[in-house]
Amino acid sequence: MKELGDIVQAYEKSLQLGLKMALATVVSVDGSSYRRPGARMLVTEDGHFTGAISGGCLEGDALRKAALAINQGKKKLVVYDTTDEDDAKLGVQLGCNGIVRILFEPIDTNNSSVINHFKKMNASREPSILVTGYHQDQGSHWGTMLREAIQEKYHADLVPVFETVLKSKKSEHLVIETDKGNQVLFVEYINPAISLIIVGAGNDIMPLENMARLIGWSTTVVDGRPTHANTLRFGQANKIVVGKPAEVMQQLLFDDRTAIVLMTHNYNYDFAMLSELANTHVPYIGLLGPAAKRERLFNDLADIGIHFTDLQLKNIYGPTGLDLGAETSSEIALSVCSEIMAVIEGKQPQHLRLKTTPIHASI
Structure with a gap:
């Protein structure tokens, strides 16, 4: 696209x-x-x-x-x-x-x-x-x-x-x-382009938003802070949404080519956003941070009666990204984009040299 x-x-x-x-x-x-x-x-x-x-x-x-x-x-x-x-x-x-x-x-x-x-x-x-x-x-x-x-x-x-x-x-x-x-x-x-919703507007998500646009994806930046989520910092993003999770959800669209990644570094905001996502079906939900954070989120949500179905749990990727040895924010962006593309396109990541069939199916 x-x-x-x-x-x-x-x-x-x-x-x-x-x-x-x-x-x-x-x-x-x-x-x-x-x-x-x-x-x-x-x-x-x-x-x-x-x-x-x-x-x-x-x-x-x-x-x-x-x-x-x-x-x-x-x-x-x-x-x-x-x-x-x-x-x-x-x-x-x-x-x-x-x-x-x-x-x-x-x-x-x-x-x-x-x-x-x-x-x-x-x-x-x-x-x-x-x-x-x-x-x-x-x-x-x-x-x-x-x-x-x-x-x-x-x-x-x-x-x-x-x-x-x-x-x-x-x-x-x-x-x-x-x-x-x-x-x-x-x-x-x-297919329509992949729509990437990035929840968080810190400096570390700039490489992710840039890389997604370079690939040709539609990008949306979400944050509760107007000082961070604005056109001065993300002038080329397709959409910027500022507000509390319950408010921003009303302005977001989800389909089978939508991916959302929670990267606010704010546990309470991520928690509230994930609770809102329990009412949706998104093919990819990424959680930045260690597995311990993921389990804490699930446990805290369960304490207030919010549970994800087995299908929804399969679509939650935490920690987000492929294991590429990423350290810097740009490398993490590459890792995250790679995993999102593999999931949305229904591919199992592997070295192409291991394929015994043509890279692409014949048309």
Whole structure:
């Protein structure tokens, strides 16, 4: 989602400058590649680009192909065969050992429906489906659109397919027949960004808030002290909430991609906040501090009749973070973000070298 947000920002800036643009999208990969289907890059007519479609090996040639799409005003599918060991034939340094198909779409700045799709997805906390249609034999390409648009304009009978993708949370390709030949549809499942709520506004949480934003997460800073939780200290946070736990809870939204970490260094505030969270279902609740603090919190809550269900207890991580040997606040931020991402994405942290299967599932 961060890449889409960056592309939207770059588009708005380029639009003000009066620059023509094209969107490059990786629509399919056979074999290995640095980027997967769904990777995107916005290219302006002056040669600047935002996003990435490879580890840097394809961008040079992609800039030329994007310029061609802009000048001709036509969508263009380009196939890069990186299985050829003679990289010089393509004029780029490849070595990924895969076949990468990239669709280049000139953007109509008078009717930038593609960018509007990205804006809608960035503003939503709901999973989205983005469909990119292309013709493998250089025929007419539908391009990128939201599922609602393709259902209305082309095939309403695709609804069951989209519902299956939403339910499985897995992108897929399918081929449909049209009066102009077969169209390949890359049906892309896109999750909303992780929402991180940090309870606490001390200096030690600044690296965590910064790192979360760098990854592309939405950040909310909560504290009872207006002297600490303010725009001077956290000017780039998406939201700042000041007040007592019962008050701030009314201003917070929780979904299945929300994580909250209690880092106030104030036992009473953490206690009150955790008692409020007993009435919610949050997939990740992190507690800063030793296991002894966690047990004290649970015991004190039990004394006043507040108990967590077994499912809620599984979602409470105290101490928060992975055991990476972290000492400094920046290292702790890395540890916490790593654990949150693993939990939200349903992954068991391990060394990638231990995997006996591909890093990413095929699409």
